[in-house]
Amino acid sequence: MKRVLSGIQPSGQLTLGNYIGAIQNFVKLQQDHECYFMVVDMHAITVPQDPAALREQSESVATLYVAAGIDPAKANIFMQSHVPGHAELGWMLTTLTSMGELERMTQFKDKSAGKESVGAGLFVYPALMAADILIYNADLVPVGDDQKQHLELTRDLAGRFNGRYGDYFTIPEPYIPKVGARIMSLDDASKKMSKSNPNQGSFIALLDPPDVIRKKLSRATTDSGREVQYDPANKPEVSNLMSIYAHCANLTLDQVQAKYDGLGYGAFKKDLAEVVVSVLEPLQQRYHDIRESGEIHNILRQGAERAAVVAAKTVRDAKERMGFLPEQ
Numbered sequence: 251m252k253r254v255l256s257g258i259q260p261s262g263q264l265t266l267g268n269y270i271g272a273i274q275n276f277v278k279l280q281q282d283h284e285c286y287f288m289v290v291d292m293h294a295i296t297v298p299q300d301p302a303a304l305r306e307q308s309e310s311v312a313t314l315y316v317a318a319g320i321d322p323a324k325a326n327i328f329m330q331s332h333v334p335g336h337a338e339l340g341w342m343l344t345t346l347t348s349m350g351e352l353e354r355m356t357q358f359k360d361k362s363a364g365k366e367s368v369g370a371g372l373f374v375y376p377a378l379m380a381a382d383i384l385i386y387n388a389d390l391v392p393v394g395d396d397q398k399q400h401l402e403l404t405r406d407l408a409g410r411f412n413g414r415y416g417d418y419f420t421i422p423e424p425y426i427p428k429v430g431a432r433i434m435s436l437d438d439a440s441k442k443m444s445k446s447n448p449n450q451g452s453f454i455a456l457l458d459p460p461d462v463i464r465k466k467l468s469r470a471t472t473d474s475g476r477e478v479q480y481d482p483a484n485k486p487e488v489s490n491l492m493s494i495y496a497h498c499a500n501l502t503l504d505q506v507q508a509k510y511d512g513l514g515y516g517a518f519k520k521d522l523a524e525v526v527v528s529v530l531e532p533l534q535q536r537y538h539d540i541r542e543s544g545e546i547h548n549i550l551r552q553g554a555e556r557a558a559v560v561a562a563k564t565v566r567d568a569k570e571r572m573g574f575l576p577e578q
């Protein structure tokens with residue numbers, strides 16, 4: 251069975267972008283793959299985090315995984331920090347990574363732009379991400395479009411390790427949805443929808459109450475004209491809303507376009523809100539039930555136990571290949 255690995259940072263509220271770009275595919279892939287889905291708390295600390303907020307967000311993201319349909323009986327759900335091998339292999343891969351490669355990462359450029367002081371962790375972050383993936387010898391990595399460059403570096407590092415120390419790591423493939431890999435901000439379709447945007451109206455959080463979702467979508471910016479047409483180059487805003495609709499209603503873009511032919515933006519946006527609410531409301535109900543039950547702690551413990559066995563073996567093998575003296 252092919253292996254799948256992915257992760258989400260617990261650094262803010264998860265958005266519809268995370269859901270469509272990543273989580274929906276996690277749910278799909280768990281049916282016929284060996285899956286490892288983590289909450290990447292060690293990545294989150296590459297920017298300052300309040301400890302209490304980090305704890306709360308970590309539990310929240312893990313719970314959202316389950317509420318969204320990831321089945322702990324099929325997939326391993328765990329915290330990155332509960333499996334020590336990630337940090338260990340992360341360091342080993344950091345030593346194979348050049349400064350130039352890290353300097354070229356657009357996410358680092360974006361996140362460090364205009365900052366007076368930038369943590370070294372933010373800079374070496376992609377090597378830790380490579381370790382996350384390679385430690386399970388993952389074949390497939392479901393992510394949104396913004397992680398493509400990190401995936402390319404991961405592939406390069408795997409190839410570099412294999413070239414120097416003998417074939418060991420699987421070269422992973424990205425698994426990126428054709429539509430929805432980049433859900434855009436509701437107030438500006440030139441920016442991706444992001445949990446770190448200070449304008450709350452720019453994103454739908456997975457835990458936004460239905461009325462807030464309706465309000466945010468009714469205020470979403472739309473292009474001039476009134477035709478509901480998928481045309482990302484000329485109608486980026488409506489096209490973005492159509493992608494959201496298609497994903498939430500399980501329709502193709504053509505079907506969405508045909509449904510609203512001649513009806514205009516008003517009717518479309520009103521239905522869009524209901525379609526999004528119909529997906530998120532039951533998810534939120536499950537979320538609250540799971541939080542109340544406290545069962546997430548057991549799920550995370552079992553997930554980490556299973557992941558740690560695979561991770562420990564990879565670290566042992568990689569150390570041996572790199573020439574570390576084995577422990578007796």
Ligand code: TYM
Binds near residue numbers: 391392
């Ligand atoms: P993060 O936490 O920023 O985002 C989690 C996932 O959600 C996707 N995503 C989106 N997809 C579509 N439209 C959007 N607007 C949108 N915003 C976010 C991201 O592409 C991602 O798939 N570095 C990673 C976390 C990570 C990871 C890993 C991922 C660490 N180790 C190993 C895969 C494998 C990140 O910061 O994702």
